[in-house]
Amino acid sequence: MNLHEYQSKSLFKKYGIAVPEGQLITQLDALQSAMDTLGGEAWVVKAQIHAGARGKAGGVRLVKSREEAHSAAADLLGSSLATIQTAGKALPINSLLIEETLAIEEELYLSLVVDRVTRTHTFVISAAGGMDIEEVAAQSPEKILSVHIDPTVGVMPYQCREVAFALGLTGSAFKQLGQLMMAFYKLALDKDVSQIEINPLIRTADNELVALDAKVNIDSNALYRQPGLVEMRDFTQEDEREAKASEHQLNYIALDGDIGCMVNGAGLAMATMDLIKLNGGEPANFLDVGGGATPERVAEAFKLILSSSEVKSILVNIFGGIVRCDLIADGIIQAVKEVGLSIPVVVRLEGTNVELGKEILANSDVSIITADGLADAAKKVVEAAGVSA
Template identity: 60%
Template sequence: MNLHEYQAKELLREHGITTPRGVVVENTGHAEVATGYLGGEKWVVKAQIHAGGRGKAGGVRLVNSVDELREAADALLGSSLVTYQNAPDGQMVSRVLVEETLNISRELYLSLLVDREHERITVVASASGGMDIEDIARTAPEKIVQEVCDPLMGLQDFQCRNIAFALELKDKQIVALTKLLKGLYKLFTTADLSMVEVNPLIVTDTGELVALDCKISVDDNALYRQKKLSELRDHTQDDPKEAAAHAAGLNYIALSGNIGCMVNGAGLAMATMDLIKLHGGAPANFLDVGGAATAETVAKAFKIILSDSKVKAILVNIFGGIMRCDIIAEGIIKAVQEVAVTVPVIVRLEGTNVDLGRKMLAESGLKIISADGLTDSAKRVVEAVS
């Protein structure tokens, strides 16, 4: 689960990390109130969406007067901001963050994430902040420093100093960075985060360290014990189909193709999408209905898939291990009848009672195409949309 920038910064401040002073604005009329609180003559207006690349897309604007602030807020609020991370549809801007401006001496990069290879929390830092870290990793990997944290000892002072030296910080800045990193590490572990990224972490003209921007992702699997954080979820930022799937307990990710996929098991779902691509098709989604799919689950899955107007055919790929294939076939038949599916449906069943399941599909009188094997099913569904 992603947080908005203003929500992430509230968490940073709770852990003693300095951020710019800011006010969240939900309508243009509140913009002038923000300036009265912040003071000054220049401000930054930042669209609050769950996507990077806002600056390049016009979602971050420097304004030099109240009139310019009002115009910027009016232009952003209610608009759909399209960035390289959320193209082509973009995301709705329902809030903007108005912040004070600061005099920047340097821009640094800092993040904490879970390193899957080491199975440890890892600190990633670079003296080249304010840029896409992926570009730095590709063009100048020597500019990136990492420190892997011991799960028992946590982030150690010597590791903080290593990072500070790599970032060319000096004197009191080393102490400040150590405090900042310890605060981030505590936040990461206590809030069950999967990532926290401060980019840029700026050095002001007076030598202070300030988190100018921040992204935070919370581990979805830990939300049951992070009640306060789970309440911060902004469903307006989610794809409507993904939000519906989340409510139904399904694992769904929207893609840009025209072949709907309904599969039980994440690994099988990935293999199914790979084969569709291999044979010239384009998956419209990733959808894992789970190992114990029922008629109700399948019906919900069909409804979510068909809510995507781009879907021209559906591939159902089920391995009946926990659930028998005849029960799965019964669920598919009921779901197709209930949802009134009009696009071609290709079904591949394997597992217990597979012959009975295929017979039930064949005798259902519905336009359900039974496939023999995974490759055959992929070919058939690609042909159906050709």
């Protein structure tokens, strides 16, 4: 789960991480009050969406008068913004963060991620802040420093010193970096964070480190432990179908193909998609209905798949382990009738009571194509998509 910049910065403040003074507005008539509260004669108007590279896309604007601020806010608020990180999709701008300006002496990069290879939290640091870290990694990998944190001891002071020396920090900034790294690590553990990023982390004219930007991603699998963070979730920034799927405990990811997939088990779903592509088809989605594939969840899964007008056929691939195949067959028939499908449906069942399940499908009064094995199912669903096209 992603957080907005203003939400991330509210967490930063609780952990003693310095951020610029800012005011959030959701209505244009609140802009004047926000500027009055912040004071000064220049501000930064920042669109709040779940994506980076907002500055390059016009979503972060430096304004030097109230008139410029009003013009920028009126242009952004209520509109939408696409960046290189949104895969061509424009996200709605429902709020703006109005911040004070600061004198920037240097821009740095700091993040903390979960490294699946080393099974540790890992700091990624660079003196090339303010740029896309992927670009820095590709063109100047020597500018990136990685520090792995041993989970048995946590962040060690010597690691903080090594990073501060590598960045060329001195005085108060040198000391502050250690405090910042400690705070990052505590925040990650306390809130089940999968990634924290500051880009840029600036060094001001007073030699202080300030998080000019903030990005926090929460491990969705741990949200049951974080009720306070769940309340911060902004469904308007997520794919509508993916958000609806989560309400029904379905794992759904929209793709660009025309063959809908309904599978129980993430690994089986990946294998199903691979076989569809091997047979010349393109999956329209990843959809894992989980081990307990009830008729109600199957019906919701069909509705999600059909929410894409591009879908020309559907492959249902279920392994009956926790739920028997005959019950799954009944659920599929019930769901097909409820949804009113008009496109071909190919069903492959395997597991407990598989023969009874196939018999139920064969004797039903709905048009369902049964398959023997996954390879046969993939071939049939691709052929069905071609026929229905």
